[in-house]
Amino acid sequence: MQHKSVTTDVLDIAYLDYGAPDGWPCIMGHGFPYDVNAYAEAAQILAQAGARVLVPWLRGYGPTRFRSASTLRSGEQAALGADLLAFMDALEIDRAIVGGYDWGGRAACVVSVLHPERVVALVSGNSYNIQNIARSMEPASPPEEAALWYQYLFHNERGRSALERNRRGFARQLWAMWSPTWRFDDVTFDRSAVSFDNPDFVDVVIHSYRHRYALVEGDPAYAAIEAKLAAQPPVRVPTIAIDGDSDGVNPGTAHHARKFEGFFERRVFTGAGHNLPQERPAEWAQAVLDVRKAAAKP
Numbered sequence: 001m002q003h004k005s006v007t008t009d010v011l012d013i014a015y016l017d018y019g020a021p022d023g024w025p026c027i028m029g030h031g032f033p034y035d036v037n038a039y040a041e042a043a044q045i046l047a048q049a050g051a052r053v054l055v056p057w058l059r060g061y062g063p064t065r066f067r068s069a070s071t072l073r074s075g076e077q078a079a080l081g082a083d084l085l086a087f088m089d090a091l092e093i094d095r096a097i098v099g100g101y102d103w104g105g106r107a108a109c110v111v112s113v114l115h116p117e118r119v120v121a122l123v124s125g126n127s128y129n130i131q132n133i134a135r136s137m138e139p140a141s142p143p144e145e146a147a148l149w150y151q152y153l154f155h156n157e158r159g160r161s162a163l164e165r166n167r168r169g170f171a172r173q174l175w176a177m178w179s180p181t182w183r184f185d186d187v188t189f190d191r192s193a194v195s196f197d198n199p200d201f202v203d204v205v206i207h208s209y210r211h212r213y214a215l216v217e218g219d220p221a222y223a224a225i226e227a228k229l230a231a232q233p234p235v236r237v238p239t240i241a242i243d244g245d246s247d248g249v250n251p252g253t254a255h256h257a258r259k260f261e262g263f264f265e266r267r268v269f270t271g272a273g274h275n276l277p278q279e280r281p282a283e284w285a286q287a288v289l290d291v292r293k294a295a296a297k298p
Contacts, residue, residue: 003036003063008086010071014063015056015087019047024120025096026051026288029084029104031125032205033171034275035061035195037188038101041281046288051097056087058103060204062195071219073200075103075208077131078222078229081110088118097292101125101242101276103208113233114225120237121295123287125276127241127253127266130229136213147249150174154209163205167196178248179273238263238295240287244272244279263294 003014016036026046030038036055043053057064058080060073084107088096097120098108106129112122113130139145150170153159163170172189175182195201210216218226239260243252245268257264267287269280277284 003057005063006087006090007067008083008090010067010086011059011083012065012067013056013083013087013090015054016043018043018053018055019051021052023047023050023052024292025054025093027054027056027084027088027093027096027098027108028277029056029080029098029100029107030058030061031100031102031104031275032208033167033174033196034102034278035192037192038275038278039281040278042277042285042288045282045285049285049289051288054087054091054093054096056084057195058107059083060200061198064198066200073203073207074211074219074222075204075206076211076218076222076226077106077110078225079219080104080107081114082222082225083107084111085115085118094118095120097121097123097288097295099123099125099288102129102274105129106131109235110225110229112235112237112239114228116237121291122235122237122239123284123291124235124239124241125274126243126247126250127256128235128259130232131212132232133212133214133226134230144251147177147251151209151213154206155213155215160202160206164202167201168193171196174249175275179244179246179275179279180248181246181271182273182275182279232259234259234261236261238291239265240291240294241266242269242276242284242287243267244269244274244276246271247274249274263291265291265294
């Protein structure tokens, strides 16, 4: 499938476009270390149900490119949210269902809390996906800490060098650990792995995993957004939140329910790991259809 591209102030954002141009808008975001292929099946299902499904490559992935060499290669949550909003503006999409998991889910949550007038409804892998950076240095349980080994590795220059030298090796290791029941093959992995060859991939990833622990400064262009996110604002748009019961990096988010106001439903995909839409495309697509129906109710 040939990708398209749209220009914003900061990026040339590459994306896949499924369905009729006049379909109801649905924007889905991928995570780290994945890409747009996470939605290859789910997007087709939604397109057949009347949606226009837009799946962009995040900054630092695939054909998406920064427009200026001087722009900080930030992976902070505010930047991801700003990119999603700019993507909607560039395509003249007033309102859409937004969703995603991991980084893409974080971008969808950011837009949902700060610009609810632009969001019809939200599908969020791992629920309230906005980082509480002020509390990022509070320790978790030993199993949770062990699962975050890659983040701590990326905090130092050994980690940067390791990722630079073996992007695909680290990505494949994380795929296997985070989705232990998902039997993906070489073809499936390689189809996504080409997105990690983006020249900005390492810089964006390293910045993301350092900024969330307040180890590096963010891009001043997004400081006002980060200040709003620091208040941990609630999600007020209709939401279906999803966890996989075999997720090797996230232990579950049932305790996030208090962060949602209005229609909220949490679903658990049995036997699924972290890459929810690619492991369970039909169930993910159904969640989108169901939350759209919920949002339409008076």
